[in-house]
Amino acid sequence: MSGVYGRGHSQVNCGSKGSDTHKHKDKYKDKEHRHKEHKKDKEREKIKHSNSEHKDHSEKKHKDKEKLKHSNGSSDKHRERHKEKDKDKEKRREEKIQSSYLDKPKKEKENGYVRDTSPAAIKSEPEEDNGFYPSPHHIKTSKREYDDEEFEHKPKKVKVEHDKKAKKRKHEYEDDEEEEDVKHKKKTKDKKLTEGKKAKKEEEEKWKWWEEERYTDGSKWRFLEHKGPVFAPPYEPLPDNVKFYYNGKPMKLSGPAEEVATFFAKMLDHEYTTKDIFRKNFFKDWRKEMTSEEKCVLTDLNKCNFSEMNEYFKIQSEAKKQMSKEEKLKIKEENERLLQEYGFCIMDNHKERIGNFRIEPPGLFRGRGDHPKMGMLKRRIRPEDIIINCSKDSKHPKPPPGTKWKEVRHDNKVTWLASWTENIQGSIKYIMLNPSSRIKGEKDWQKYETARRLKKCVDRLRSQYRDDWKSKEMRIRQRAVALYFIDRLALRAGNEKEEGETADTVGCCSLRVEHIKLYPKMDEQEYVVEFDFLGKDSIRYYNKIPVEKRVFKNLQLFLENKQPEDDLFDRLNTSILNKHLQELMDGLTAKVFRTYNASITLQQQLKELTCPDENIPAKILSYNRANRAVAILCNHQRAPPKTFEKSMQNLQNKIDEKQSQLSAARKQLKAAKADHKASHNDKSKKAVEVKRKAVQRIEEQLMKLQVQATDREENKQIALGTSKLNYLDPRISVAWCKKWGIPIEKIYNKTQREKFAWAIDMADEDYEF
């Protein structure tokens, strides 16, 4: 990794996973421990520039921590309090979960807006209008269009065709450049129309929602119909010959206990099952499923032997692999059938793909990092747990025979089709549409438009936060320094998290003193800040950057009289920060900076790295390098693939082989040339040409392999997918492809092309983020 990746700041981001991380985590374990013992002492903060309004805030922020003012005795008190709080929470959650078990149907929500707007969905299509289907988006302007009759039936025809006369959509958030895009498109579209029906066949499948108007009333749809979720297959008891042993003796388990045991048995090869917390949580929850007799006997997980069960599952999966073609085909067909039946819904006249139509099967919770709840039992979700969301006037999904839904509601202010409450954290899980859907695509597009608006005012914001570094008020200085980190390092906002409920990870606002180190001088550089913390998914962020003197001085000030486990920004949280950002620019939040900086970095890097004369593989390497710069900025890491070394070796072998091929081919060319010199006839001339071509071809192949090797090596611990999918304005990539004649397939695979269909359709080579 060379300096190519910088964004003009010299920074060394050597975040790492793997063994390093483990060491790191251990370190964190210790710290976590200390963290619990040692609580924040509000009294400590004698901040120089404090004034009255600060106090209010910090008081609240450290509400539970302040009880510890007087170190010793109060620490216990605090812990007690904490425990109580936990208990309270537990209770609340249990209540919540309990209530989700009961199928007391809540009274149907009578949302005015539902009735108000749903008819639009069922607007029948005026045939006489030559293929012009009124867009559901027109509703807001055309209430008069529907009459009562239409209220009660569903769309007669699901639209799979895009509006041929679709009006150009007016996106308030767009700027003028878009205008031209659309004009251009219209031309091509008209051309297509004249091309006749043959060409239309494929075209028909694609609905260009981005050429339609959006809803402006906050509703997400007018009509929604679906078949409900697919439930996890029921538990199949083990055959009698597969035994579980306790203390060396075989023991037949009751159904529920056996099922939970199989969850553990299936994971025996996984590192999880060696972790204490995992084992403890698993055993506790497992015992809840046991009969009272089993509970008496099974008291020690260490005496449990699941290996026969584990073996059985291995054989099963082996057998599955060995199945005949026909059997495999049958399964495939069954999956396809399920997908066709449950994998799609009808939203506003269009058939749309659902993202996750299968309910999560029961199993053991796999929290990431040092998650305090890992190993807990994720219970089986039943129809009685599910809330269905659909149009009132749609064909409601049927619960499996003999069951009921928890509730059926008709809320078109949300995008989900079904939801349930999960039992580990008590949070809600949703069934939503695929990224290729209109509803997700619009949001995605909008996200990039917001980032582009930030581009227009980022200079202003930057000079403002630089000014704020000098503020008299502590809270403003903290806000300004945090914003600087978010902007320059693409840190996440960093919400506060419940201690003990999740892994101890942080983002910008939740950084603690222990996460940064200040070096007035380091090597050649002055004012270096070293970051070392665990971020989302417990991925380590490690970075050293030189900062402006003023930032450095501020940080020193923030650190004064604090303990390692105190908050760095004690006068700041995400809510304060985002409220501030909202005032600076409409729609601005902390994460917009990540999107903006990612996208602008890609654009800059592409400009810098692409050599016009290079061939396509080399250009793609440049693209990947630009992408990599972003992934590094956003700290998107992956565990080096298990087979990394081997696969590199394989590639190297291929390169060696190609190289010897090349020298052989060169020799042949030389010989042919000599031959031609001697004979000077057409035949020998041709032979030279043939050989020359061969050399050229092999050279190209070799080059391609070498590029591939470089790319893979550089990508060892970097994951490009996340930034590609979530942070990079796809129009930048599309424009780049068009500019250099690179097929879009080289950059985006099929799924990605589906997700970014809007961008592929609308961006031309001049697009500027």
Place this chain on the structure above:
DNA sequence: GGGCTAACTTAGGAGCCGATAT
């Protein structure tokens, strides 16, 4: 304004599956 939490985006890893090597 804080606490709570619903709704939605972002995230890495597991495991499947089809292409390619043997």
Place this chain on the structure above:
DNA sequence: ATATCGGCTCCTAAGTTAGCCC
């Protein structure tokens, strides 16, 4: 024909943000 590999899809955890209630 079978084994291996690498990309892709699926899965679901873990974030962010807005909005409600008090």
